[in-house]
Amino acid sequence: MVVGVLALQGDFEAHAAALADLGAQPRRVRVPVDLEGLDALVIPGGESTTISKGIEREGLDAPLRDLVATGIPVLGTCAGLILLGREHLGALDVASRRNAFGRQLQSFEADIDFEGLGPMHAVFIRAPWVEEAGAEVEVLAEIDGHPVAVRQGNILAVAFHPELTDDRRLHAWLVEKAKVPAR
Amino acid sequence: MSRDVATFRVKAGLAEMLKGGVIMDVVTPEEAMVAEAAGAVAVMALERVPADIRRDGGVARMSDPSMIEGIKEAVTIPVMAKARIGHIAEAQVLQALEVDYIDESEVLTPADEAHHIDKWRFEIPFVCGATNLGEALRRISEGAAMIRSKGEAGTGNVVEAVRHMRSITGDIRRLASLPEEELYAAAKDHQVPIDLVRDVAARCRLPVVLFCAGGIATPADAALMMQLGAEGNFVGSGIFKSEDPGRTARAIVEATTHYDDPKRVAAASRGLGSAMAGIEISALGDGLLQDRGW
Numbered sequence: 001m002v003v004g005v006l007a008l009q010g011d012f013e014a015h016a017a018a019l020a021d022l023g024a025q026p027r028r029v030r031v032p033v034d035l036e037g038l039d040a041l042v043i044p045g046g047e048s049t050t051i052s053k054g055i056e057r058e059g060l061d062a063p064l065r066d067l068v069a070t071g072i073p074v075l076g077t078c079a080g081l082i083l084l085g086r087e088h089l090g091a092l093d094v095a096s097r098r099n100a101f102g103r104q105l106q107s108f109e110a111d112i113d114f115e116g117l118g119p120m121h122a123v124f125i126r127a128p129w130v131e132e133a134g135a136e137v138e139v140l141a142e143i144d145g146h147p148v149a150v151r152q153g154n155i156l157a158v159a160f161h162p163e164l165t166d167d168r169r170l171h172a173w174l175v176e177k178a179k180v181p182a183r
Numbered sequence: 184m185s186r187d188v189a190t191f192r193v194k195a196g197l198a199e200m201l202k203g204g205v206i207m208d209v210v211t212p213e214e215a216m217v218a219e220a221a222g223a224v225a226v227m228a229l230e231r232v233p234a235d236i237r238r239d240g241g242v243a244r245m246s247d248p249s250m251i252e253g254i255k256e257a258v259t260i261p262v263m264a265k266a267r268i269g270h271i272a273e274a275q276v277l278q279a280l281e282v283d284y285i286d287e288s289e290v291l292t293p294a295d296e297a298h299h300i301d302k303w304r305f306e307i308p309f310v311c312g313a314t315n316l317g318e319a320l321r322r323i324s325e326g327a328a329m330i331r332s333k334g335e336a337g338t339g340n341v342v343e344a345v346r347h348m349r350s351i352t353g354d355i356r357r358l359a360s361l362p363e364e365e366l367y368a369a370a371k372d373h374q375v376p377i378d379l380v381r382d383v384a385a386r387c388r389l390p391v392v393l394f395c396a397g398g399i400a401t402p403a404d405a406a407l408m409m410q411l412g413a414e415g416n417f418v419g420s421g422i423f424k425s426e427d428p429g430r431t432a433r434a435i436v437e438a439t440t441h442y443d444d445p446k447r448v449a450a451a452s453r454g455l456g457s458a459m460a461g462i463e464i465s466a467l468g469d470g471l472l473q474d475r476g477w
Contacts, residue, residue: 008440009203009224030440045200046224047260053222054440078200098259104283105306107193108186125196126261126283143184164196 001178004029004038008054010046010079014163018171024178032063040073040178043080045125045161048098051079052088065089068155073177075170076157081150082128084157092152093134100129100146100159112160114149115140117169122148122160129159194308194328197261197283198392201225201329201415205405205436206394208232208419211250212257218422221432225261225283227417228254233290233337233472234420234459243291245273251280263310268476269295278307284329285309287322289475290336290419297477302326312396314347314473316354317373320383323391324376330389332413333473334397337420339461341398343473344408348395352412359387397473400425400458402438402451409442426456 003019005012007028016026019042029035043051055061068074068084068091076084076092084092101108107125114120120141130147133139141149141158148159154177162170187193204224209215215226230246231239245266255262261283266273268287273294277285287300289312302309303326312333313319319330332351334344358369358380366384370377382390395413399405400421408416416439418432425431434451441447464471 007203009222011199011202013202014199046202047200047204049219049260050204050222050224050436053220053436057222057437103281104197104261104308105278105281106188107197108188109190109193110184110186112184123192123196125193125200161196161199164192164199 001025001039001175002027002037003040003042003174003178004035005042005044006051006080008058009050010044011161011163012042012044012046015042015044015077015171018163018168019175022168022171022175024175031058032060035063035067038067038072040075040174041067042174043074043076043083044163045078045080048079048082052083055083061089065091071154073154073174074156075174076155077161077163078125078127078159081130081157081159084155092150092155092157093137094130094150094157095132096128097131098128099126100131101127110143112141112143112148120167120169121165122158122162123164124148124160127159189306191328195391197308198310198329201261201394202392203440204415205432205439206263206415206417207422207432208417209254209423212253214423214428215254215257215262217429218432219258219260221429222436223260223432224415225263226254226258227263227265227286227419228282229265229290232420232423234339234424235337236290237337245270245276245291248276248280251277251282255280255282265291266300267291268293269298269300271300274300274305274307278305282307287311287327289333289472293475299325299476310394312473312476313351315350316358316383317375318476319351319389319393320373320375320379323389324379327391329392329394331394331396331417333476334395334399335464335467336397336472338398338464338467339400339421339424339459340464341400341404341407342464344395344398345411347397347473348408348411348413351393355383355387355389358384399435400461402434402448402455405435405438406442406448409439415439420459424459431455431458
């Protein structure tokens with residue numbers, strides 16, 4: 001199974017390592033041809049402004065939209081949540097607020113309750129939250145009433161960084177989804 | 184819900200998010216906007232770029248808070264700022280200003296000739312320069328959450344950055360090859376705690392993110408440093424001392440991403456106009472910035 005990890009900038013190596021731990025074959029995605037034949041996709045944490053400019057420079061916007069529209073399983077973390085939302089790739093029907101919790105001084109770790117998975121330790125770094133979500137979007141975790149994990153179909157997006165902890169449940173979800181022929 | 188702020192994982196985690204990116208020195212909000220538009224992952228707010236500090240001489244200090252605040256207002260990417268080595272009060276001011284990272288930097292004139300800042304006492308993460316593995320691990324033992332090779336800032340000459348990066352990564356590889364009983368002597372040689380030496384030997388990498396700084400002036404320089412093991416690049420004078428800063432900045436960002444694809448580095452390098460004028464290191468005599476810090 002080949003899982004693409006958008007590798008324009010950010011902590012894509014941590015995601016690749018997590019996927020390799022689970023027996024998947026990670027592939028760094030930098031140009032459109034890298035998207036061919038993927039079974040799943042990860043959009044990592046990083047600087048969303050930088051990554052979105054990279055997507056534009058590489059001509060990745062349309063191919064990414066097309067790929068996600070096929071129903072391929074997608075995991076987005078932090079910047080990935082922002083990039084999947086309405087303002088960018090439009091794959092997730094959410095409006096997110098960047099740096100919603102504040103600057104680096106307000107970055108934090110917390111134990112959250114993740115719908116269907118239970119308690120989860122989560123690392124939030126200059127993290128966004130979901131400001132508003134469409135009817136198709138299921139909220140899976142919140143902090144003080146702000147959604148920080150959402151799912152819409154085969155797209156799972158979280159405001160925190162599962163790749164920075166040893167908890168592999170979200171990557172395992174992606175890999176399991178990719179085993180089911182959705183297309 | 185209880186939140187744990189300023190944990191080491193949170194401090195080092197921001198550096199993880201900056202990987203594969205370029206952090207650019209800026210001296211005005213306008214330059215910060217040029218950097219952000221070019222794809223910088225963060226900006227370093229300072230009063231003068233290193234090339235000007237070198238030219239002007241005198242004591243180089245922390246920037247005016249109003250200038251740092253102006254840059255914070257101008258961009259949404261992280262904003263870093265420099266404090267003098269050992270200058271606890273400047274670092275406290277920068278924390279009060281809520282910058283995202285503090286660079287305890289040899290580019291400014293050191294305030295303490297024996298002691299670096301005890302970075303564990305701060306909630307803001309620190310990045311520090313290093314010329315070799317021992318220096319990097321001493322800074323980490325003091326609480327640094329990110330390391331950059333020092334190079335020789337303000338020269339546009341990458342040779343010192345290459346020397347420092349090769350020294351750090353070469354010594355990491357040597358540590359990883361040592362049997363357990365030889366790590367104690369290695370810790371003594373590097374003048375660092377044994378626990379950090381064990382950790383580096385086991386992982387074959389630093390426990391924090393390693394960027395390159397000091398002398399990068401072209402896209403090819405940026406690609407070179409990534410190939411030598413940098414996880415991202417700081418570019419100081421190289422951008423805003425070039426003929427076309429916006430274009431040079433975009434090109435260095437592109438070359439940092441595609442560092443292992445010579446065709447892309449070639450494309451990024453084409454027709455940039457003149458890079459900053461460089462300085463031969465031997466022409467600097469004894470006044471090397473990299474010798475500051477201990």
